[in-house]
Amino acid sequence: TWTMANVVEEQVERIRAQVGDRRALCALSGGVDSAVAAALVQRAIGDRLTCVYVDHGLMREGETEQIERDFVAVTGADLRVVDAREQFLGALAGISDPEQKRKTIGREFIRVFEQAALDVVHDAQAHGQTVDFLVQGTLYPDVVESGGGTGTANIKSHHNVGGLPEDLTFTLVEPLRTLFKDEVREVGLQLGLPESLVWRQPFPGPGLGIRIIGEVTQERLDVLRRADAIARAELTAAGLDREIWQCPVVLLADVRSVGVQGDGRTYGHPVVLRPVSSEDAMTADWTRLPYDVLARISTRITNEVAEVNRVVLDVTSKPPGTIEWE
Numbered sequence: 193t194w195t196m197a198n199v200v201e202e203q204v205e206r207i208r209a210q211v212g213d214r215r216a217l218c219a220l221s222g223g224v225d226s227a228v229a230a231a232l233v234q235r236a237i238g239d240r241l242t243c244v245y246v247d248h249g250l251m252r253e254g255e256t257e258q259i260e261r262d263f264v265a266v267t268g269a270d271l272r273v274v275d276a277r278e279q280f281l282g283a284l285a286g287i288s289d290p291e292q293k294r295k296t297i298g299r300e301f302i303r304v305f306e307q308a309a310l311d312v313v314h315d316a317q318a319h320g321q322t323v324d325f326l327v328q329g330t331l332y333p334d335v336v337e338s339g340g341g342t343g344t345a346n347i348k349s350h351h352n353v354g355g356l357p358e359d360l361t362f363t364l365v366e367p368l369r370t371l372f373k374d375e376v377r378e379v380g381l382q383l384g385l386p387e388s389l390v391w392r393q394p395f396p397g398p399g400l401g402i403r404i405i406g407e408v409t410q411e412r413l414d415v416l417r418r419a420d421a422i423a424r425a426e427l428t429a430a431g432l433d434r435e436i437w438q439c440p441v442v443l444l445a446d447v448r449s450v451g452v453q454g455d456g457r458t459y460g461h462p463v464v465l466r467p468v469s470s471e472d473a474m475t476a477d478w479t480r481l482p483y484d485v486l487a488r489i490s491t492r493i494t495n496e497v498a499e500v501n502r503v504v505l506d507v508t509s510k511p512p513g514t515i516e517w518e
């Protein structure tokens with residue numbers, strides 16, 4: 193639509209006016225907001241934008257590839273993918289407590305991103321340039337909630353080997369500050385981003401790490417990723433993506449139950465389907481999914497994911513239940 197084309201043009205002009213011929217950095221999370229913000233800035237300043245994506249290994253099937261391949265193909269962005277999967281698994285080893293998991297994932301994320309930011313800054317300096325700007329996908333509701341201020345972000349990095357801590361200060365570039373979520377999606381489509389990215393349902397920063405009840409291990413992540421991919425594929429095939437707010441799939445990794453498959457007894461794990469309807473995630477109701485869709489998801493998961501022998505449905509509203517299990 194031409195109004196959205198105008199929004200894009202206007203934002204591109206604003207970004208050019210703010211950044212001039214200097215350089216910017218953007219952390220891509222895999223979500224809609226950071227991708228659209230980055231795509232706008234890329235359109236405005238080209239490869240003077242460097243994007244960083246931290247692969248923590250806690251994403252769902254295909255999500256890292258969507259950034260690595262599709263986002264780059266559409267935008268032409270200069271993207272650095274940091275493979276931190278081993279580091280996150282190592283840090284999470286032995287941790288089952290939900291808050292401990294969240295803290296650990298948050299802390300590792302900051303560490304890895306700081307190092308990546310420092311590398312980008314140093315590379316620019318080697319070419320006589322500075323990186324003065326940090327792009328963030330702040331939306332209008334976040335601006336209102338935080339009192340409307342904008343400004344700078346500081347990264348204090350302790351990672352330069354043998355050296356002193358280094359202070360990095362960036363001026364924020366927030367091209368989505370005037371937009372609501374639905375407008376951000378429209379801008380994303382206008383910029384050519386794939387619908388699967390633009391319409392992605394909310395997904396928590398700590399990712400699958402808080403959808404494994406128990407310790408996070410590589411094997412458990414693989415099991416959950418396969419079960420989750422099946423549930424998402426069936427919900428999409430049934431045309432339900434935009435009707436449900438989100439549908440976490442949760443692996444009860446410390447629970448086993450007896451089952452039977454073929455001639456043999458199994459002793460596998462349950463997964464929980466948690467489909468919810470909501471306006472803003474503050475409250476939610478469990479979604480009355482059609483039985484045939486539930487049946488297909490259950491049959492496929494138990495047939496195709498050997499470690500899972502039971503699929504259960506969460507029928508709790510929020511409150512009292514939260515959307516996520518951790």
Ligand code: XMP
Pocket residue numbers: 294394395396397398438473474510513514515516517518
């Ligand atoms: P709860 O579980 O509190 O979730 O009902 C409400 C919404 O927030 C998402 N969520 C998170 N998002 N980091 C995030 O970025 C987190 O640690 C986190 N925890 C929950 C959840 O997916 C739901 O949309």
